[in-house]
Ligand code: HEC
């Protein structure tokens with residue numbers, strides 16, 4: 001379930017939207033913090049949010065990945081109306097600046113305290129992330145998302161700092177096609193090979209992992225990716 005905005009949030013957002021779009025020409029990164037207050041209403045540092053927050057962490061993710069998502073929301077390959085409204089009028093160049101700005105931030109992070117889970121569910125989640133399930137043709141998540149699960153530049157996101165409900169919802173959207181990527185859409189293929197229990201296992205395990213030390217994404221993948229992904233193009237590098 002995506003969060004519904006209350007009237008206070010809608011009003012604040014309306015004011016901040018004006019700030020966001022009225023200064024499109026400004027170039028300096030240090031004023032970006034002011035212009036991007038609208039974003040931080042929802043994408044605040046994790047430890048200031050409640051445990052059942054739905055909003056994904058965007059700080060520190062590879063800039064190419066963030067840019068791809070901003071254009072996906074703007075152009076309808078992902079749907080969340082408040083984000084589409086914010087991004088509707090912004091230029092490619094500004095989206096790139098916004099992506100670079102959030103990619104450069106590293107606020108403190110505290111993992112979600114997970115709901116009661118069975119050890120079997122947790123172990124299955126860890127196994128899928130680290131080794132995959134060859135019998136079901138599911139590659140290890142770490143083979144693409146990096147051994148530290150913090151992503152790989154320029155276009156593969158980290159998997160830590162995402163609330164469990166958010167991860168579950170993304171898999172639902174990838175399976176039913178309401179979150180789409182350039183073809184071949186590797187995540188859609190993987191999402192369809194995972195059972196509902198598998199998805200719950202990885203979401204629960206991932207959301208309980210802390211980010212330790214430097215959260216910068218890896219610079220290169222150790223091996224060729226186990227599947228081709230259309231959003232990870234050589235041009236994106
Ligand atoms: C009203 C709350 C809200 C505001 C304001 C908001 N976002 Fe979001 N954002 C969300 C939610 C919710 C999602 C996840 C939507 C989904 O796919 O289910 C999201 C997703 C994202 C993602 C994709 C994250 C990922 O890991 O794939 C990026 C990037 C992002 N937002 C950036 C921004 C930026 C930049 C701004 C300011 C211009 C902004 N958001 C403003 C709520 C918000």
Ligand code: HEC
Nearest residue numbers: 068139140141144157170181186187202225226227229231
């Ligand atoms: C073949 C490479 C590959 C493998 C294997 C892979 N992923 Fe991904 N994943 C990607 C790419 C590329 C993206 C970015 C897609 C996009 O641009 O929207 C992604 C995106 C995601 C996202 C969205 C993140 C966000 O912030 O919204 C989640 C969640 C995710 N993957 C989870 C997993 C899990 C769990 C596994 C293991 C079961 C896995 N992935 C295996 C390549 C991979």
